[in-house]
Amino acid sequence: MPRIAVALQSDFADWEPALLMAAARYYLGCEVLTASPDGQPVVSMGGLKVTPDIGFAEIDPERFDALVIPGGYAWEKGQAFDFTDMARGFRAENKVVAGICAAASALAATGLLDNVAHTGNSLASHGKYPGYHGADHYRDQPQAVSDRGIVTAPGSAPDTFATEVLKALDLWTPEAEAELSAFAAEHR
Numbered sequence: 196m197p198r199i200a201v202a203l204q205s206d207f208a209d210w211e212p213a214l215l216m217a218a219a220r221y222y223l224g225c226e227v228l229t230a231s232p233d234g235q236p237v238v239s240m241g242g243l244k245v246t247p248d249i250g251f252a253e254i255d256p257e258r259f260d261a262l263v264i265p266g267g268y269a270w271e272k273g274q275a276f277d278f279t280d281m282a283r284g285f286r287a288e289n290k291v292v293a294g295i296c297a298a299a300s301a302l303a304a305t306g307l308l309d310n311v312a313h314t315g316n317s318l319a320s321h322g323k324y325p326g327y328h329g330a331d332h333y334r335d336q337p338q339a340v341s342d343r344g345i346v347t348a349p350g351s352a353p354d355t356f357a358t359e360v361l362k363a364l365d366l367w368t369p370e371a372e373a374e375l376s377a378f379a380a381e382h383r
Contacts, residue, residue: 266296
């Protein structure tokens, strides 16, 4: 089964990776590890305190099949980790890279979105980064977008984000779809 690294930092949006993590770990038997910059606990926007499994230095594309980065207020506070090297390293190994909300804009800053279909909270949010040159590929839509192993979504789409990450990992089966739909329906 695939191994997924979820890169958390202080003030991460806890709802954004939650459905993906639950579906991948509970229903599909994937190994899902959480990480923080230094391996120390982080607190989400909602006050959820997470003790991560590893630090960011241990997120290696040779050990993981996907890098998932949730958004949050760290970017607005100017305190966000620079994921450029990590994200580019995963793409160099043809591994899945996924960013939702502000993390989609952080991926825009890396240049990874310049030649793939993508979305996020807004084109203006991506455009704040001088390294972004992918406006022609931006899709202004409320659902996640997946293209060649890169998954992006606005913060309001954790459900389609989860689906597209699972598809990118070749885990989306009719059974997985039924389980995820049932899980989502139970928790609305």
